[in-house]
Amino acid sequence: MKAGLTFTETLQGHLSFGEHDPQRGALRGTQEGNKIFCHLEVNVGDVERFYLPPQPDNALSGWVYSSALGKRLPVARGNLRFFVKDKSATTGVVTYQLRYCLLLFDELGHPLTVVGVKTIGGSHLGRLWKDATTVRIHLYKGDRFADVAGVSDAHIGHVQGLETLAAGVISVRPLAFLRQLTTLRAADPRSVVRFGGLFMKRLLGAYALGARADRGAR
C-alpha cells in the first residue's frame, strides 16, 4: 500500500503584470505594491516515489490571493513535482527543480495558470536555504495546466501559444517554514520520517552535484 502525507506551505511575495522576468517582476511589484500570497496544501501520494517521474500523485490545493486579482482564488487544479532534473542549454549546469503548477479562475471566471519553480543545486551549499524557499513564478493566460504541468524550464519556452501575464518571486518566510513543519500529517508517522529523509538526501545531493560541477569547471 502506498503511504501518503500532507503539509501546508504558505508563500508570499510580489509580482508585476506585463513583466516576463521574475526578478524584475518582483522588483516592480514591490514598488507598485502588488502583493501575492499563496496558501497551498501539498498532498504527497507516495512517500517512496514522490520524487520519481511522472509524479502524478503530488496534488496541490488551497488558494491564492493577489491584490491585483481581487478575492482569494481557490486552486481549481494543482500539482507539485519534486526534483525535476533540468540542464541549462547555455551553461550546461544541472539543477533540480520543484515545480508548482496551479489552475485558477479569477473573480470574473477568466482562467489562468500559475507556474512556480524552486531551483535547487547548481551552486554552493550556502545558498540552500534561499534556494529551497524561493519560488520564481509566472502567470499565464488561460487553462494551460495540461501543457505546462510536466514541462521543465528548458522546454517551457517551446510551449505553443503560451502568453505570460505577470512574473514575480514568492518565498517561504522563516517563521512560516517552522509552522510548515508542524503541518506535516500522515496516516503512518514513519512516512514523515521517510519523506524527510528522502527529501534531505535529494536536496543535499543536488548541491554535492553542483559542487562537483564547480570543481569540474575549474
Added chain:
Amino acid sequence: MNQTHFDTVIVGSGFGGSVMAYRLAEAGREVCLLEKGKAYPPGSFPRSPYNAHDNFWDPKEGRYGLFDLWSFHRIHALVASGLGGGSLVYANVLVRKDEAWFVNENLSQGGYENWPVTRADLEPHYDRVEQVLSPKPYPFEFAPYSGTSKTQAFWTATKRAGLEPFFPGLAVTFANGDAAPVPGEPIHEAEPNLHGRTRLTCRLCGECDVGCNYGSKNTLDYTYLSAAARCGAELRTGCEVKSFAPRDVGGYTVTYVEHPLTAAGPADESAPSTSHTVTADRLVLSAGALGSTYLLLKNRIAFPRLSRRLGTCFSGNGDLLTFVRKRPNAQADPEMPAVIDPTFGPVITSAARVGDALDGDGSSGRGFYLEDAGFPAHLAWALQVMAAPGPLLTLLSQRFLWDWTGKGADPRLPSQLARMLSGNTLAGGVLPLLGMGHDVPDGRLRLRAGRLDVDWNRRASKDYFKRARATSQRVAQELGATFADNPIRYLNRLVTVHPLGGCPMGRNEEEGVVDSYGEVFNYPDLCVVDGAMMPGPVGANPSLTIAALADRCADRLLEKRRRG
C-alpha cells in the same frame, strides 16, 4: 429573441460612447450600446432630499441612481450613470482644449504627459461635434438673463482682478432657432427625441448639476443618442458590463448583468439581476475614465499583452472648488449686485482663463480656468436635511466625507456646508468658483483587494493648486467678499468631477495603452474612447475634447473597415 451578435458593442453612453454609437450607426454598422444606468426623460430627475440616497449608484444596496461616487484614498470622484452619462449632470460648458496645452514631454526622462494629437488634428472634429451639441453663449444681453446676479458679480470681480472673463459655449437651448430667447417655451425639434417628449427652453432654475427636468440641456440623450437610435442603434439601459474576452475566431465576447430597473422608476426589488452574453466584431469601452480603466484592470487576465501603462496618467483635471461669500454689510457698489443669488441661471454662465508658461506670452506657472459655479436652490435645503443624523449622513461619511488624509470622516462637514449654502445666514449671498486646469497627471489607478483605488502624489501639483487658490482669493477680494476656505478646504482637495486618464493615448505601447485613435495596442478592434484615453488634463472642461476625439476615432474605425 434578443440579438446576440453585433458589428460593434459600446460600453457606456457618455461623450465617448454616444458619439461612437451615432457615427457607427449612421454608417450602417449594427451597434449595441450597453449602459448601466437608467434613461431620464424630462421630469424624472429626483429632487427630494429625503430619499437622496436612492439617487446614488450602488447596485449592491439595490440603488440604481444617477450619481456614481468613487471613494479613493485622498480623492473622490463624482460621475454620473444614466443614458447620456456625464452630460446628464454636467454644467453644459463646451470649451476647446488650448493649443499650447497639448503637452509633449519625454516620458522616459521624468515627463508626465505626451499628447499624440494636436489641436489642428482635432479642429474639424470640434466643429462637427459643435454642430450636434449646439453650444451657445449665455444670452446675458437679454432680459431676464441680464438679471443673473452671479454672472454680473463674476464679470466685475474677475475684470477688477485683471482677468478677462468670457461667455463660453453652453450646450443649452435658450431660444427656438434665431428667435429671441424666452424661458420655458416648447422647443421645436426637427425629429422626435428618444424619450418622445417635448423639451422646454431654459428656465434658469440652476439645477443643471442634478439633471434638467425641462429637457433644456442639449444632453447626449436628446442629441447623439436620439440620432443613433434613429439610425438603428440598439440602446440597452440597466445593462452593466462585467467581463469580456477575445474570441478565438476574432472579435470579443461581452458579459453583462441586466439590473431590474423599471422604465424610469425605482428598481423592482423582487426581480433579480440577470446575466447575458453578446459577441461583437469590435468592442468599444466608453465607461468613463474610471469605468473603462476599472473594466480593463478587472479583465486583465484575458488580455496579457496590455500595456504596462494601464492605470497611469490619472488626473482630476486640476479641479478646485472654492466659495466666495459676499459680506452683507459691504459698501454699495454700482457695478455689483446687492445680493448674489447663485441659484438663478444655469450652473455655469461665464469663465476666465489664467495663462500658462506654455502659452508663450510671458505667463508663468500652470494655467487654469475659473468659472462661476452656481448650485440648485434645493441643495442648501437638501444639505440641511443631510446635516441631521440619518442614513444619508452615514452613507456619505463612509463613502465620501473622509478627511483628506484618509484617516476618517469629518462628520461636521454637511452641517457646515449647509450653513455655507443656505440663504438665510448669508444676506449677501455666496458665489462658488470652480477652478480647473493644467495639473500634473501623475496619478495611478490600480486594484486594491479587487477595488479600484488611486495612488496620487499631490505634491507634484502643489504649486498649481496654490496659484489657483490665490487667484480665487483675489477675485473674492474684488467682490468685497470673504474667501471661504473653510470648511470647504476639505472639499477643495477632495472631489473631482473631471476624472481623466487611466488608459492614456501614446505613440506606442511603451507610452500608452491606446493609440491616438483609441485602439488598444496589441488588441485590434478593442478601443477605449472616453475620458480614460487622455494622457493628461484637458485643462478646460473636458467633454468637448472627449467628444471630438471620439469623432476622430469613429472616422478611423470606419476608414479601416472600408479598406480592410
